[in-house]
Amino acid sequence: MKQKTIMFVVATSTRIGFVLKTDLFRKLESEGNKMVIVSPFWNDKNFKDEFSRNNIFLEPLPIRSRLAKAASTTRNVATQITDSEKLNRCKKIQQQITRRYRPQNKKINWRGPLLKVIPKKIKTSDTFWNHVEYFAHKQKGYTNLFKKYKPDVLVLASGGAEGEDIPFLLYSWKRKIPSIAIDGNIDVFEFRYFSKTRPITEWALFSEAQKEEGASMQKIPKENLKATGPLRYDYYFHEFKPENREKFLSRLGLDPNKKVITLGAKVPVLFPHNDDIIKIIKDAINDKKIDPESQLYIRFDPNHDPKIYDKNLLSGLKWELATSKEASTREHLANLLYHSDIVISISSTFSCEACLVDTPAAWIGFEGFASPKTLEESYRYAYELDLFKRILKTGGISLVESPKELINTINKYIKSKKEGREERKKFVLQEYYNDETSAGVKIAKLVNDLINRNEK
Numbered sequence: 395m396k397q398k399t400i401m402f403v404v405a406t407s408t409r410i411g412f413v414l415k416t417d418l419f420r421k422l423e424s425e426g427n428k429m430v431i432v433s434p435f436w437n438d439k440n441f442k443d444e445f446s447r448n449n450i451f452l453e454p455l456p457i458r459s460r461l462a463k464a465a466s467t468t469r470n471v472a473t474q475i476t477d478s479e480k481l482n483r484c485k486k487i488q489q490q491i492t493r494r495y496r497p498q499n500k501k502i503n504w505r506g507p508l509l510k511v512i513p514k515k516i517k518t519s520d521t522f523w524n525h526v527e528y529f530a531h532k533q534k535g536y537t538n539l540f541k542k543y544k545p546d547v548l549v550l551a552s553g554g555a556e557g558e559d560i561p562f563l564l565y566s567w568k569r570k571i572p573s574i575a576i577d578g579n580i581d582v583f584e585f586r587y588f589s590k591t592r593p594i595t596e597w598a599l600f601s602e603a604q605k606e607e608g609a610s611m612q613k614i615p616k617e618n619l620k621a622t623g624p625l626r627y628d629y630y631f632h633e634f635k636p637e638n639r640e641k642f643l644s645r646l647g648l649d650p651n652k653k654v655i656t657l658g659a660k661v662p663v664l665f666p667h668n669d670d671i672i673k674i675i676k677d678a679i680n681d682k683k684i685d686p687e688s689q690l691y692i693r694f695d696p697n698h699d700p701k702i703y704d705k706n707l708l709s710g711l712k713w714e715l716a717t718s719k720e721a722s723t724r725e726h727l728a729n730l731l732y733h734s735d736i737v738i739s740i741s742s743t744f745s746c747e748a749c750l751v752d753t754p755a756a757w758i759g760f761e762g763f764a765s766p767k768t769l770e771e772s773y774r775y776a777y778e779l780d781l782f783k784r785i786l787k788t789g790g791i792s793l794v795e796s797p798k799e800l801i802n803t804i805n806k807y808i809k810s811k812k813e814g815r816e817e818r819k820k821f822v823l824q825e826y827y828n829d830e831t832s833a834g835v836k837i838a839k840l841v842n843d844l845i846n847r848n849e850k
Contacts, residue, residue, distance in 0.1 A: 398427045398428065399427065399544060400545065400841065401548050402414070402430065402432065405557075410435065413551060413577055416629075416834040417628060417833075418835075421835060423449065427449070430451045431453070432562075433453075433455055434454065436455070437452075456533055456539075456561070457535070459530075466560050469526070471589075472589075473523060473590040475611070480611060480780065483778075487779055491664065491741075491776045494771075520593070528565070531564055536562070540565050546848070547845050548562055551577040553578070553592060554587075563592045566593075567593040572847070574840060578599065579743065580600055580604075582599070582604060583604060584779055594618075596840060597620065598840060603784065605619040623829070624826050628834050629728065637725075646730075654735050655688055656693065656730060657690060657739070658740075658742055658744035659672075659695060662698070665740050665758075665773060672707055672708075673707060674762070674797045683801055685805065691713065693714050693730070696717045700715075731748045731751050735754070738755070738800075740773060740776070741782055745791050749791065753811065754792075755791045757793050757794070777793060790819075790822070
């Protein structure tokens with residue numbers, strides 16, 4: 395039997411764990427396939443040591459030209475989905491919570507006038523934009539990759555939301571090579587795709603709920619949407635073995651005999667009230683409003699510099715940077731979530747992931763000491779997304795809307811981690827479609843099916 399060639403596009407460091415260190419990659423490799431990994435990390439020593447083998451070929455990720463990026467942005471503007479009331483609401487919420495604290499871009503918008511002169515029938519045509527984008531991305535780096543390896547199937551993290559995936563989707567479309575997106579996040583269709591999706595053969599999704607969203611909002615044919623469970627969380631469901639609590643917490647400088655309250659601190663352009671939340675919890679522990687046998691630990695998101703905060707605020711506290719060498723590993727993150735007694739964040743998967751290891755979790759729905767005048771001006775507005783409403787309805791994650799609620803919720807869960815266990819199970823079952831078969835094994839079957847169908 396002819397050896398099959400499977401091309402993986404891994405554009406970011408987090409995708410290394412989410413895509414390559416999985417049953418999907420292991421199974422397809424064990425079947426004797428030629429595995430091509432296109433990644434900016436192709437020449438990194440650690441990456442090469444881990445993935446360089448006889449049937450694995452490492453290639454650099456080409457750099458998209460300015461023309462290519464401009465073509466993609468223009469397509470996104472031209473093909474925005476406007477006939478879905480739900481998606482319009484999602485877009486409004488997304489723009490409000492992600493842009494309100496960012497500096498406004500004062501560049502001249504040339505795309506609007508340009509698109510006005512293009513007839514609507516052409517402007518909204520997938521075929522037209524596929525050709526335009528393909529032409530703009532016609533670069534030697536991409537062309538040589540497809541000529542050299544002639545892949546039988548293309549495996550990507552996203553369906554174009556990552557940006558670097560786009561040229562590979564276009565090249566696979568032009569060459570009639572099947573493709574599959576395997577690592578969309580839990581909010582994939584409510585938060586990532588406000589324009590018509592690019593040509594992709596299949597999507598491997600977390601759950602049936604995501605299938606319904608993709609079909610109803612982005613109008614993707616249901617037969618192209620497969621509920622496999624989350625590949626990125628196979629590790630939690632099927633591989634994770636907790637490290638000894640005393641050993642792990644001591645390494646972080648924490649007292650293993652005290653309760654651990656872990657705060658995931660988002661970047662200030664999304665949530666500029668981290669200092670208030672830290673102060674509320676820290677003061678409550680000092681004033682014994684929270685069990686004094688507790689300790690606060692902070693995980694700062696990528697691009698979040700702790701130096702912006704007053705030294706007195708962080709004095710006596712332990713914290714980590716999500717991008718540090720040790721803290722960025724999935725083993726570390728899983729152990730941090732597991733050994734915490736409660737995990738707190740704003741509307742983030744950080745709290746969702748805590749539920750995967752049965753740790754109580756809460757989302758922050760207030761602005762610290764600030765008092766917004768309207769719902770739209772508050773972070774509480776984020777939880778108007780149907781996805782978050784659906785999650786909150788399970789009771790698996792608690793929404794706290796004041797300092798008092800935050801303190802009471804912390805006290806409830808540090809008293810007993812078993813509190814809310816059934817609700818967490820309900821949330822996980824609803825949104826993550828987990829069963830005894832790993833998502834990686836299911837997706838490997840989809841990949842093989844795509845190859846076999848394409849050969850007929």
